[in-house]
Amino acid sequence: MTAPEPTLTAPKLTAPAPEPTLTVPELTLTVPEAILTATRLTMPAPGLTLTAPETHPASLIAPENDSRNPSMTLAVSKDVKGKKPRNFFTICQFCHWSLYKLDKHFLAKKGTCSKNPNGELWSVKEAKEMHELAKDELAERSQNKSYFLASQVSSLVEETKTLHGFCKALSALTGIYFDPLNLPDRALSFDDTRPVTLPAPGPATPEGTCTHTHKHTHAHSAPGRAINIGATTAIRRVSEDSDPDDVVDSDEEGSLYAPESPEHKSSESEEEKSELRSQYYKKEWSYTSDVRKKMQKHGLYDIYTRNVKTAEEAKKMAYGIELMSKFEKWSAQCGDGSTKKYRNPFECARKIVYFILEGTKYNWKNFHSAERVELFFSKLADCGMEGSSRNKYAQGYYSILDKKQKSLATAEMRHRELQRTFDPNSFNTEDYRNLKAGVEKCMAPVIKRLSRNRLVDEDHINLTAYLCFLVSFMFGHRPGVPENMTVKEFLNRRFVEEENMFVILVEKHKTASMKSAGVTLSVREEVIFRNYLSFVRPALIKPDKPEPENFLLSMLGLEILNTSGTLRRFLEKIFPDGMRPGVRVPTQTTIRHLIATINRNATHLSKEERDMMFDYLCHSAWNGADLTEALTEEALQMAIRRIGYQDTVPSLELVQQTYSRLRIPKLFPSEPLVDEYLTTCVLNQSWPGMTVAQSLDKGAGQGVYATLPLYKNKVVVEYHGRRRATIEANRLLQSLLGEDDGSNYFLTVDQDVTIDAREKVCTCHPHQQCFGRLVNHKANEDSPNLKCKALVVDGLKIPFLVATQDITAGEELCFDYGVRPGQFNEGYEQI
Numbered sequence: 001m002t003a004p005e006p007t008l009t010a011p012k013l014t015a016p017a018p019e020p021t022l023t024v025p026e027l028t029l030t031v032p033e034a035i036l037t038a039t040r041l042t043m044p045a046p047g048l049t050l051t052a053p054e055t056h057p058a059s060l061i062a063p064e065n066d067s068r069n070p071s072m073t074l075a076v077s078k079d080v081k082g083k084k085p086r087n088f089f090t091i092c093q094f095c096h097w098s099l100y101k102l103d104k105h106f107l108a109k110k111g112t113c114s115k116n117p118n119g120e121l122w123s124v125k126e127a128k129e130m131h132e133l134a135k136d137e138l139a140e141r142s143q144n145k146s147y148f149l150a151s152q153v154s155s156l157v158e159e160t161k162t163l164h165g166f167c168k169a170l171s172a173l174t175g176i177y178f179d180p181l182n183l184p185d186r187a188l189s190f191d192d193t194r195p196v197t198l199p200a201p202g203p204a205t206p207e208g209t210c211t212h213t214h215k216h217t218h219a220h221s222a223p224g225r226a227i228n229i230g231a232t233t234a235i236r237r238v239s240e241d242s243d244p245d246d247v248v249d250s251d252e253e254g255s256l257y258a259p260e261s262p263e264h265k266s267s268e269s270e271e272e273k274s275e276l277r278s279q280y281y282k283k284e285w286s287y288t289s290d291v292r293k294k295m296q297k298h299g300l301y302d303i304y305t306r307n308v309k310t311a312e313e314a315k316k317m318a319y320g321i322e323l324m325s326k327f328e329k330w331s332a333q334c335g336d337g338s339t340k341k342y343r344n345p346f347e348c349a350r351k352i353v354y355f356i357l358e359g360t361k362y363n364w365k366n367f368h369s370a371e372r373v374e375l376f377f378s379k380l381a382d383c384g385m386e387g388s389s390r391n392k393y394a395q396g397y398y399s400i401l402d403k404k405q406k407s408l409a410t411a412e413m414r415h416r417e418l419q420r421t422f423d424p425n426s427f428n429t430e431d432y433r434n435l436k437a438g439v440e441k442c443m444a445p446v447i448k449r450l451s452r453n454r455l456v457d458e459d460h461i462n463l464t465a466y467l468c469f470l471v472s473f474m475f476g477h478r479p480g481v482p483e484n485m486t487v488k489e490f491l492n493r494r495f496v497e498e499e500n501m502f503v504i505l506v507e508k509h510k511t512a513s514m515k516s517a518g519v520t521l522s523v524r525e526e527v528i529f530r531n532y533l534s535f536v537r538p539a540l541i542k543p544d545k546p547e548p549e550n551f552l553l554s555m556l557g558l559e560i561l562n563t564s565g566t567l568r569r570f571l572e573k574i575f576p577d578g579m580r581p582g583v584r585v586p587t588q589t590t591i592r593h594l595i596a597t598i599n600r601n602a603t604h605l606s607k608e609e610r611d612m613m614f615d616y617l618c619h620s621a622w623n624g625a626d627l628t629e630a631l632t633e634e635a636l637q638m639a640i641r642r643i644g645y646q647d648t649v650p651s652l653e654l655v656q657q658t659y660s661r662l663r664i665p666k667l668f669p670s671e672p673l674v675d676e677y678l679t680t681c682v683l684n685q686s687w688p689g690m691t692v693a694q695s696l697d698k699g700a701g702q703g704v705y706a707t708l709p710l711y712k713n714k715v716v717v718e719y720h721g722r723r724r725a726t727i728e729a730n731r732l733l734q735s736l737l738g739e740d741d742g743s744n745y746f747l748t749v750d751q752d753v754t755i756d757a758r759e760k761v762c763t764c765h766p767h768q769q770c771f772g773r774l775v776n777h778k779a780n781e782d783s784p785n786l787k788c789k790a791l792v793v794d795g796l797k798i799p800f801l802v803a804t805q806d807i808t809a810g811e812e813l814c815f816d817y818g819v820r821p822g823q824f825n826e827g828y829e830q831i
């Protein structure tokens with residue numbers, strides 16, 4: 001194919017152009033000494049050789065030409081073996097895409113990704129062999145942290161909700177092994193007679209120093225409260241002589257920990273048990289007034305009370321809140337105080353009940369007795385979990401008990417393995433703090449790259465893991481919250497000035513019992529979430545089911561989400577009834593220009609003038625007016641009508657005067673802009689706003705689809721590939737004719753340069769497929785939405801695909817290859 005547009009300003013290239021170079025991202029993965037000591041570095045996990053932190057950052061980049069890294073087969077094999085694939089973010093080993101869901105990806109990509117190096121589909125045998133190979137290779141590969149991260153973190157996302165899991169995630173993130181076996185994890189105790197402990201809040205004290213004098217069973221001497229768990233000792237009351245500040249669970253109101261449940265007393269007769277149980281559940285609960293008052297004060301209370309209609313429900317909720325506050329008190333010890341009180345108590349309670357009973361993520365293997373199942377679900381009932389959903393869950397668990405043999409065998413194996421080094425005394429609240437600090441430090445370079453939209457390959461999953469950590473470890477929610485949070489919910493977040501916190505209600509939190517989860521974010525965390533939604537989420541949008549709300553947010557971008565008064569007002573004006581998915585909104589560029597213009601001139605304008613112009617500009621931009629033109633009376637009248645001025649209609653003269661002083665810049669430059677941003681996109685091959693999916697055109701293979709609205713004249717993507725001298729490329733083309741359609745990946749820029757994009761993964765961006773080469777053909781007569789244009793970036797003439805029209809999210813991108821119709825079945829034929 002030939003670039004249809006003539007070459008622009010590029011100087012003539014006399015020698016073959018140099019290959020674009022890859023910048024090695026600065027990534028310092030060091031961990032504070034405190035963590036190293038606090039978490040006790042021990043032996044690496046079996047099969048893993050772990051690297052020292054001082055490994056050179058360059059090793060983060062995968063070796064060239066290694067596009068089939070077997071270490072990822074670990075994830076693949078789950079699919080091949082016919083097991084239900086797990087819902088993890090991961091990177092496909094074959095095509096290097098970050099994926100939303102591995103299973104979906106494989107279904108969609110069957111025949112491409114699942115081909116072995118010979119181009120055939122993997123057989124089960126082959127896949128198993130690969131799996132074995134991967135295990136051996138992983139040790140080697142872990143020298144290369146990039147692979148280590150990708151493969152490890154993906155499988156840890158789900159686990160980040162527990163400290164145990166997060167400790168492992170931290171290992172993955174740092175490349176240093178943090179021994180999760182030193183963490184108390186009751187889920188690992190399948191020996192009911194052996195109490196296992198969980199650290200609870202309390203001032204951090206030197207490791208191994210017991211600050212308690214109480215007499216009850218206390219299997220370790222860790223600081224803070226200890227709660228004994230086991231089928232026979234599920235819940236304990238704290239003895240009276242405990243330090244009140246140090247105690248979370250001695251509560252007459254009946255926290256989860258407070259009243260003795262019948263399950264403790266294995267020696268009791270069945271009757272006594274049932275009597276005790278009914279007493280236990282009959283106990284009256286009251287609200288934690290502090291939480292309630294604060295919530296009411298900030299107008300947040302209705303979030304939680306919306307579903308509460310009866311006294312009974314209120315009672316249940318009180319229990320939830322009670323639990324929540326206990327949990328918060330505990331988790332507040334672990335962090336920087338970002339755990340606040342605005343959560344969904346039911347959801348929290350469920351987490352906490354599970355956490356307390358099982359100490360880890362939902363896993364049927366942890367319910368190895370009918371009693372445990374019963375206990376768990378009856379407590380959930382107390383916390384307000386609906387009968388129907390509770391029963392559904394419960395049925396699942398009971399049916400699982402039939403498979404007890406298998407589950408116990410697996411569990412016991414794991415248990416035995418872990419018990420060898422299990423030391424419940426080792427963890428204190430200082431360790432928690434260190435963990436969090438360490439994680440934040442590790443994430444710092446990633447977050448920096450995120451804020452500049454310069455993400456590198458595995459950042460997607462690492463960031464997702466980090467957010468999962470935030471919501472699970474700090475807020476007690478399931479890690480699905482970041483995934484399930486809609487753009488609208490994010491936009492509806494509330495800033496609580498007094499607390500300097502943002503509050504977000506995630507209502508469509510599909511995994512929550514009450515289908516909602518409240519999250520509070522510090523200002524810093526809010527920025528991370530915002531950037532995550534702008535840059536990470538669109539990249540992970542499933543091609544078959546894009547979420548229109550995502551597009552809006554990504555399109556609106558960073559600035560518009562700023563909470564400063566001007567921008568908020570802008571949003572309110574644009575969306576008087578709140579944001580709706582699918583509505584057409586001004587492009588990000590328009591908005592940027594408007595905001596910049598108003599800000600630039602803000603000092604010259606009176607408040608009245610500013611407001612008036614702001615109204616006018618917002619509505620004109622919204623309605624697609626050309627703001628570079630002189631303002632006509634008609635246009636102004638229309639805007640005034642739309643804005644809805646009634647008593648204070650601005651005078652035409654005043655508006656025109658102000659308008660002329662604003663010197664509106666041209667909103668849509670007729671030529672694409674080569675700027676720093678574009679250069680970065682080229683270097684990183686990071687092109688936001690598109691995704692790959694099967695083309696709707698029969699036989700066209702894959703195609704590229706917009707995931708964001710793309711405005712006219714926007715440089716959408718580079719046609720990236722190997723740069724060849726055109727003479728050489730033509731010779732190659734001749735030899736390819738009639739063989740396959742490889743010739744269609746050649747794009748001639750001019751007499752000097754032709755891009756050969758036959759290779760799926762180029763050597764300078766080994767982690768990713770480049771979008772440009774996948775854009776399909778549409779003849780000029782059919783108005784393709786892109787055209788090819790050569791621009792000079794860093795002295796190099798590069799072909800880009802530029803939007804010829806405004807493109808809406810979901811449209812397939814295409815440009816005219818400069819070939820005859822129907823040529824694809826007949827071999828290459830250039831016009």
Ligand SMILES: C[S@@+](CC[C@H](N)C(=O)[O-])C[C@H]1O[C@@H](n2cnc3c(N)ncnc32)[C@H](O)[C@@H]1O
Pocket residue numbers: 695697698699700701702703741742744745773774775776777778824
């Ligand atoms: C540059 S590639 C585009 C990406 C390609 N669809 C893929 O899956 O790799 C060019 C090839 O895509 C296919 N193709 C592109 N546009 C097409 C169209 N409009 N109709 C049929 N096939 C098309 C042809 O097989 C062509 O050789």
